[in-house]
Amino acid sequence: TKKNTKAAKKEPENDEEISDEIVSPKKKTAKQVNGSAEKKKLLNSTESDYNIDFNIKKDFATKIVTWNVAGARSCLQKGLVEYLRRENADIICLNEVKIGSEKEIPKELKIPEYYHYFNIGKGNPGVAIFTKKKPIKVTNDLPEIFTNDNRLITAEYEDFYLVSCYVVNAGQGLKTLDKRLEWNRVFDKYIQELDKEKPVIIAGDLNVSHNEIDLANPKSNQRSAGFTKEERDGFTKLLSYGFIDTFRELYPKQEGAYTFWSYRFNARAKNTGWRLDYFVVSERFMENVVDNVIRTNILGSDHCPLVLFLN
Amino acid sequence: TKKNTKAAKKEPENDEEISDEIVSPKKKTAKQVNGSAEKKKLLNSTESDYNIDFNIKKDFATKIVTWNVAGARSCLQKGLVEYLRRENADIICLNEVKIGSEKEIPKELKIPEYYHYFNIGKGNPGVAIFTKKKPIKVTNDLPEIFTNDNRLITAEYEDFYLVSCYVVNAGQGLKTLDKRLEWNRVFDKYIQELDKEKPVIIAGDLNVSHNEIDLANPKSNQRSAGFTKEERDGFTKLLSYGFIDTFRELYPKQEGAYTFWSYRFNARAKNTGWRLDYFVVSERFMENVVDNVIRTNILGSDHCPLVLFLN
DNA sequence: CATGTTAAG
């Protein structure tokens, strides 16, 4: 095992130089200046974040990051690329990129050293995978249904399938709970099919907090999207097919560990959050999992990134 | 003739103190304004703007300002109130305030010392009049048609009617030219009715450049909204009923005098503008007009303010 | 290119 010391790859899709600048100072109007001042002071880092793996004691060979960026173009202005460069993961899974077409993808997002796969479409959440190693195969969305939802990318590697996804949100007043449950059925079936061939790593925003420990206000959210019995049971069912929620496996009693905080009500400062983003892996793959870290203080979205360390 | 030396009014709708920092509550003559050393430097002012009436040689009793603010809440962030306090007009006409309801009006907009009249509605341009002297009567919109368009306010004073309006834009591809021409018909009729009783001052964005001298690129805009033959003839027709375009009357040969510049193409820096905003007055009232100044370097909107000085 | 609006989260 080595400590993330891969040789520099040749640039696969982009021949730009990597800029030393932190943020390219895009011209702004007077009104934007206020906002940008806050963004500018490296937006999403603290000193302790700088050595980003300072708390990872064990060796690891592979690092995977997943982040619901809630609009990649906005997140870009808040330091997305600088964070990703610092994280230097082998595989980057982004969701809710909210980019409607290929030609709207800012070129800065296509970080050199990575192959870039986007599954995007107008009005849809959109997901992306950036990967240093070229996958054997990459496919978009589910095979039967929701095939134009731009919610899921499957990347097949030598030793596993990586399924990065943004699961259907049950919506205000649970108005899309039915669609969500239909998604669960098709998704579970799809995952099980993959699992017959190779271990599966599911990464992304599963839009559910599994248990009371996974959100700040379980009592008042019994009928809120993300904590209904139906959604929670759906997550239990997924695990029952032979999968493990890596974070909870590693930190079974850890309270206050969330990955999402509403932009409203100053929720992040008060840590009134939800754990909605996960790495879920095939049981037999758990032995390869070294750690799963929630990057709580990386800003730029209403979600924070999660990192999975593999040996 | 007095020099803008009205007795201090009692505060009509708001009991806040008027800050000495911005404008002394005591009225000043134009000369005193010139001599006073105000400290607050505004985002949208230049040194020569600071003594805002420096170029008005004659005495005046009344000052009226009209400004298409292109969103009053945005303009507020860019110094709208500071400018208005500095201008210290007797009557302020704002259009395109783009505020959908009374409760969305920021309280800072309700400048003490003025009575405030808003004609606003969801999705409509919206207009407002602030006035130090309470009008005899204030009415909204045209009497027959477009009565819910929130485009026009009529304030009746002792000596004149003031009609502040935002005229229908003929639209991209002239798709609302018909509506515009229908507006012209009803508007002309309305103005003529008022003119039978008292002189009329029309103030606002008339959404037309009358002649080639009134825009930077007349040749290429023959079929653009604001410079079609139909709209130009409409303006000629309005004048034919006995009205005068005060700016052109005072400065018949002045080129490059515009009141609007597209936000696009760096138009303002290049002065590729249009004269779309006017004071148009009854012929018999012209003797009361001292000057009409275009405040070219007041920023905050894609239009600039216009000031009418009356004796 | 900017504003306010909407729908989604």
Added chain:
DNA sequence: CTTAGCATG
């Protein structure tokens, strides 16, 4: 509260 989309200018 924030984003991206849209319609209007």
